[in-house]
Amino acid sequence: MIELAKNELETIRHLCRGRSETVLLANIEGNLGRTWVDQKENPEFTVIVAGDFAFLLGNVEVLNDLDNTLRSVLEECKGKIIVTDESSWVSILSEYYSDTFRRFKRYSFAKEPKSFQIEKLKENIKMIDTDFQIVRIDARIYYRVLQDPFMADCCSFFSSLGEFMKHGIGFVIMKDNQIVTGASSYTYHEGSIEVTIGTHSLYRRKGLALACASRLILECLDRSIYPNWDAANLESVALAEKLGYQMEKEYEVYSI
Secondary structure, three states: OEEOOHHHHHHHHHHHOOOOOHHHHHHHOOOOOEEEEOOOOOOOEEEEEEOOEEEEEEOOOOOOOOOHHHHHHHHOOOOOEEEOOOHHHHHHHHHHOOOOOEEEEEEEEOOOHHHOOHHHHHHHHHOOOOOOEEEEOOHHHHHHHHOOOOOHHHOOOOOOHHHHHHHOOEEEEEEOOEEEEEEEEEEEEOOEEEEEEEEOHHHOOOOHHHHHHHHHHHHHHHOOOEEEOEEOOHHHHHHHHHHOOOEEEEEEEEEO
């Protein structure tokens, strides 16, 4: 396997045809992660590790066995959410990682900007208690977010404050000068961000995630940026639907 430099990533675009995952497209644009191919000219398959995700694309049925370089690259996928539509990759993972191989579900949503109701989003923001304040992630808040292990994903996949200020969008909710909720761009590609969101356990079920995400979505719509949402569980699905997203499909992902 050969690792590609950022200026070589266009060579895998044919392997990503028809896919719309923001994290994957962010990788192709050189914004996130690492990429390996079987060969630089017209690669037949690729392994992409980007943030918490790994994408295994192309067909590996031609392989009779894992060579050492592919095996070492697959080690980079451990602990990641592995996305692939190819049964040949699933067979490799289930065979060579039989003790740790797992399947689970995620949920994707239709990319439909017109599904959002602006007034409803504004109402979601007004519903939170006056003790809570929604604050944009700026230069001051950025470093505080990074220092909070629970909230760090709101900024941590940007290489610097400068990159976040240029390409990222995010908000937090503060109470007593503490960050209790965050909704931000996990990563970005042209015209879109991937939403990440979280609320500290003591402050859940108060409408804070709904309000913070509503503020983020309104900002994205003002900038003509689509806030993509991909859910790991049914609780996240329910929140997304309250915000106006429409579920597109349930799909299977893997871990090793």
